[in-house]
Amino acid sequence: MSMLEVKDLSIHFGGVKAVQNVSFNIDAGIVYAVIGPNGAGKTTLFNLITGVYKPTSGEIKLDGESIGGKSPNELATRGVARTFQNLQICMNMSAIENVMVGAHLRLDRNLIKAALRLPTLKKRDAEARAEAAELMRFVGLDAFVDARADAMPYGALKRLEIARALAMKPRLIFLDEPAAGLNPKETIDVDHLVRKIADSGVTVVLVEHDMKMVMNLSDRILVLDYGKKLAEGTGEEVRRNPDVIAAYLGAHA
Amino acid sequence: MLAQFLQFLFSGVTVGATYALAALGFTLIYNASNVINFAQGEFIMLGGMLAVYFTQAGLPLPVALLLAILIPAIVGILVEKLAIEPVKGAETVTLIIITIGASLVIRGLIQVWLGKNTFSLPAFSGDEPIQILGATLLPQSLWVLGVTALVVIALWYFFNRTLQGKAMLATSYNRVAAELVGINTSWVLFMSFAMSAALGALGGILVTPITLTSYDVGIMLGLKGFVAAVVGGLGNGLGAVLGGLLVGILEAMGAGYISSSYKDAIPFVLILLILFFMPRGLFGGKSTDRV
Amino acid sequence: MKKNVYLGLYIVVAILLVLPFVVPNSFYLDLVIRMAINAVIVLGLNLLIGFAGQISLGHAGFLGIGAYASAVLPTHFGWHPVVAMGAGALVTAVLAGLVARPIFKLKGHYLAMATLGLGIILNIAIRNEAQWTGGPDGMPVPTMGLFGFELASDKQWYWVVALLLSVSVWASLNLIDSPFGRALRALHGSEVASQVVGVDVVRYKVAIFVMSAVFASLMGSVTAHYVGFVTPNLADFFHSIELVTMVVIGGMASVYGSLVGAVLLTALPQALATFEGWETVAFGSILMLCMIFMPKGLVPTLAAKFGKGD
Numbered sequence: 001m002s003m004l005e006v007k008d009l010s011i012h013f014g015g016v017k018a019v020q021n022v023s024f025n026i027d028a029g030i031v032y033a034v035i036g037p038n039g040a041g042k043t044t045l046f047n048l049i050t051g052v053y054k055p056t057s058g059e060i061k062l063d064g065e066s067i068g069g070k071s072p073n074e075l076a077t078r079g080v081a082r083t084f085q086n087l088q089i090c091m092n093m094s095a096i097e098n099v100m101v102g103a104h105l106r107l108d109r110n111l112i113k114a115a116l117r118l119p120t121l122k123k124r125d126a127e128a129r130a131e132a133a134e135l136m137r138f139v140g141l142d143a144f145v146d147a148r149a150d151a152m153p154y155g156a157l158k159r160l161e162i163a164r165a166l167a168m169k170p171r172l173i174f175l176d177e178p179a180a181g182l183n184p185k186e187t188i189d190v191d192h193l194v195r196k197i198a199d200s201g202v203t204v205v206l207v208e209h210d211m212k213m214v215m216n217l218s219d220r221i222l223v224l225d226y227g228k229k230l231a232e233g234t235g236e237e238v239r240r241n242p243d244v245i246a247a248y249l250g251a252h253a
Numbered sequence: 254m255l256a257q258f259l260q261f262l263f264s265g266v267t268v269g270a271t272y273a274l275a276a277l278g279f280t281l282i283y284n285a286s287n288v289i290n291f292a293q294g295e296f297i298m299l300g301g302m303l304a305v306y307f308t309q310a311g312l313p314l315p316v317a318l319l320l321a322i323l324i325p326a327i328v329g330i331l332v333e334k335l336a337i338e339p340v341k342g343a344e345t346v347t348l349i350i351i352t353i354g355a356s357l358v359i360r361g362l363i364q365v366w367l368g369k370n371t372f373s374l375p376a377f378s379g380d381e382p383i384q385i386l387g388a389t390l391l392p393q394s395l396w397v398l399g400v401t402a403l404v405v406i407a408l409w410y411f412f413n414r415t416l417q418g419k420a421m422l423a424t425s426y427n428r429v430a431a432e433l434v435g436i437n438t439s440w441v442l443f444m445s446f447a448m449s450a451a452l453g454a455l456g457g458i459l460v461t462p463i464t465l466t467s468y469d470v471g472i473m474l475g476l477k478g479f480v481a482a483v484v485g486g487l488g489n490g491l492g493a494v495l496g497g498l499l500v501g502i503l504e505a506m507g508a509g510y511i512s513s514s515y516k517d518a519i520p521f522v523l524i525l526l527i528l529f530f531m532p533r534g535l536f537g538g539k540s541t542d543r544v
Numbered sequence: 545m546k547k548n549v550y551l552g553l554y555i556v557v558a559i560l561l562v563l564p565f566v567v568p569n570s571f572y573l574d575l576v577i578r579m580a581i582n583a584v585i586v587l588g589l590n591l592l593i594g595f596a597g598q599i600s601l602g603h604a605g606f607l608g609i610g611a612y613a614s615a616v617l618p619t620h621f622g623w624h625p626v627v628a629m630g631a632g633a634l635v636t637a638v639l640a641g642l643v644a645r646p647i648f649k650l651k652g653h654y655l656a657m658a659t660l661g662l663g664i665i666l667n668i669a670i671r672n673e674a675q676w677t678g679g680p681d682g683m684p685v686p687t688m689g690l691f692g693f694e695l696a697s698d699k700q701w702y703w704v705v706a707l708l709l710s711v712s713v714w715a716s717l718n719l720i721d722s723p724f725g726r727a728l729r730a731l732h733g734s735e736v737a738s739q740v741v742g743v744d745v746v747r748y749k750v751a752i753f754v755m756s757a758v759f760a761s762l763m764g765s766v767t768a769h770y771v772g773f774v775t776p777n778l779a780d781f782f783h784s785i786e787l788v789t790m791v792v793i794g795g796m797a798s799v800y801g802s803l804v805g806a807v808l809l810t811a812l813p814q815a816l817a818t819f820e821g822w823e824t825v826a827f828g829s830i831l832m833l834c835m836i837f838m839p840k841g842l843v844p845t846l847a848a849k850f851g852k853g854d
Contacts, residue, residue, distance in 0.1 A: 073740075073742045073743055073744045074738075076740060078743030084736070088731070090738075091733055093726070096728075097726055098730075101730040101741055104723060104741050104743055107723035109723045109727065110724065111751060112721030114718060114719050114724040115715040115716075115718050115719045116715070125723070128723075139805050164741065167741075168741055168742065180828050195764070222753055256726070307749065343795075344839070345653065345656070346809070349599070349788075350785075350788065350835050351830055351831070351832055353785055353789075354831030354835065357824050357831065359828075361827075364821065364824060365821050365822060472782075476781070478660070483654065487654070506827055515672060521665050524658070525665075528646070528647070528661075
């Protein structure tokens with residue numbers, strides 16, 4: 001059984017069919033990429049699977065259990081994490097607090113205990129802070145452990161989102177264009193980082209425009225165009241697919 | 254039975270027309286700037302109070318009324334220039350506080366100038382009630398409804414048939430795009446405040462012969478106009494008018510059939526019910542946040 | 545959020561310990577007590593507005609529930625003041641909880657409208673149920689007593705209120721630097737990001753709304769017993785606005801800003817009383833000027849100026 005099974009998934013916004021009858025499976029432990037021209041429905045697909053949008057029709061199963069229409073916070077309890085194409089960093093918090101929020105479900109969220117600052121909560125919070133600092137170093141943000149989020153450069157914020165997602169200790173992570181807007185050096189760093197995440201046993205689903213990175217990292221690739229599935233397979237299979245070539249040449253012509 | 258119902262309906266529609274004008278004012282400003290102008294009610298008060306002042310000062314009625322519309326419009330422009338423009342892009346809470354500050358200043362100045370008394374304005378064409386199926390209708394109610402209808406038609410024409418009106422509409426849909434095609438969006442903001450202040454003042458003038466006025470009537474009238482705008486789906490002009498009439502009618506019916514002491518609570522009960530069950534108002538569209 | 549934020553708490557406690565010995569007369573002691581009461585309410589409201597980013601224009605309504613519970617229940621039903629106070633808080637919690645769920649599916653202006661409507665309805669009810677509440681004229685409140693000890697003098701009230709304030713500051717500081725508090729701030733910073741890490745945003749908004757409402761209700765009871773008289777003005781729209789203004793002027797998402805805002809705005813009407821008739825104008829002008837030139841509020845603006853984090 002695949003970890004994630006998507007069957008005939010569709011969503012319509014008014015008359016716009018942003019995603020139409022898309023089906024695919026993702027096995028545990030692989031790096032799975034979703035590519036396609038701008039407006040192909042990649043981010044919408046992510047929003048559907050992570051519960052930000054509710055599907056108009058179709059089915060999404062995680063470990064064989066239907067999760068279609070579940071809210072994002074319910075999905076988080078099942079080990080699904082994600083980052084955003086347009087940064088969603090909490091600028092009203094420090095960098096490390098952003099990462100600590102990622103550990104939300106693993107911490108004691110009791111209001112009364114928090115207000116009284118009970119020793120158990122205080123101790124666990126200190127551990128969470130240490131874990132978050134460790135994660136920041138893991139994603140290469142050593143220099144920003146004490147920084148305010150709103151004082152960090154764009155490239156660092158991209159990685160801060162990844163650190164926050166990892167703080168959830170997810171089994172499945174969705175990365176929405178982690179290298180968008182980064183310079184070549186930063187792109188290579190993110191490339192390595194995604195590899196490290198995959199090696200640690202987390203299943204990675206990736207939307208990315210940087211083809212070199214996609215081909216380099218992915219075990220399987222899904223190609224979307226106008227909200228429909230155009231092709232799916234290994235990098236080699238996708239690269240040779242005439243429909244894909246046409247769509248890409250069309251998009252770039 | 255019918256007579257009583259008609260009586261409540263007449264008074265509801267009359268007050269509702271004032272709410273409709275206030276709601277249109279909220280809508281205009283909201284569309285141009287995303288600001289909810291909590292000073293809107295003060296323009297209603299200003300219109301009524303200034304009309305009283307100028308007629309008592311001996312000015313002919315038409316001149317007095319014209320001044321009572323023009324001056325609030327200028328005040329509206331001042332509020333926009335001095336208080337709203339300097340804080341473009343501020344948080345919603347900040348903007349709400351600023352417009353509340355403006356409303357306090359306006360109300361305070363009138364209180365200092367004209368005192369705390371309640372004033373009335375003579376009806377425009379006599380007080381002889383008209384009998385309809387056993388209910389009575391004041392001639393002034395006809396003035397309120399007639400002028401409101403004219404204003405709604407004029408606004409419709411302005412927004413759909415004139416370049417300036419279309420420019421204002423375009424700005425409300427997408428400010429950046431409007432600027433790119435050469436629309437002067439700060440002029441639009443300026444116009445929105447002037448127009449909504451004038452609309453509020455007009456409503457205040459028309460209804461004063463029926464409801465009387467004093468320096469502190471603005472808060473409730475403004476809040477009810479806001480309720481009407483939200484009932485109509487914030488930002489929707491036609492919705493605002495219908496919302497105003499609906500709020501006015503329900504208020505009059507509630508006061509008549511249920512409890513007159515809870516009259517002022519009725520619009521707010523209504524708004525809570527609507528927000529609970531149809532969060533975007535009766536006539537508001539659906540929208541999806543982009544992530 | 546570093547350790548030194550608690551430094552401010554020690555300063556607050558120190559000031560509170562010294563104050564009663566330096567205030568020149570009972571007039572100022574009364575002023576200080578009212579400042580401290582407002583500060584506790586504003587701390588709760590700032591958790592909602594400043595930290596969680598949700599507005600409420602109806603908090604005076606909750607304050608009114610507490611105040612009138614403490615006035616009506618002991619007077620008409622002979623309840624013990626402490627029980628009445630608890631009952632007020634309970635009613636507030638239930639009411640706030642009931643309306644909060646649908647309200648917090650709304651955003652921005654709709655939320656402002658819903659809370660405003662709720663506050664106005666509560667106020668109108670208080671004004672109209674004259675047989676219980678005394679209507680627009682208000683009603684007297686029996687004195688507060690506990691274990692045979694009567695809270696009567698201003699000095700006694702001062703120590704009670706000072707203790708409440710110190711505990712509230714401490715609890716607020718603790719709360720914002722906890723998993724619960726971080727979740728609140730995160731949903732303000734990015735609602736969708738907080739959702740995908742597992743924060744049930746509606747639940748958190750409801751929780752903080754109810755908590756701040758209960759704060760207001762309890763302090764409403766305290767106000768009622770301290771002043772010895774309640775009027776509907778406690779629960780009116782203008783008072784709701786005053787409370788929000790204290791939050792905004794002191795500084796949103798700033799614990800110490802809440803204190804500064806409460807102190808300044810409580811003192812303001814006293815300071816303006818010399819300008820006979822011009823109070824409203826002055827109050828409005830100060831609100832506007834503050835927001836235009838210091839939209840972040842006093843404490844964060846000054847903290848940024850002197851390079852100290854809050």
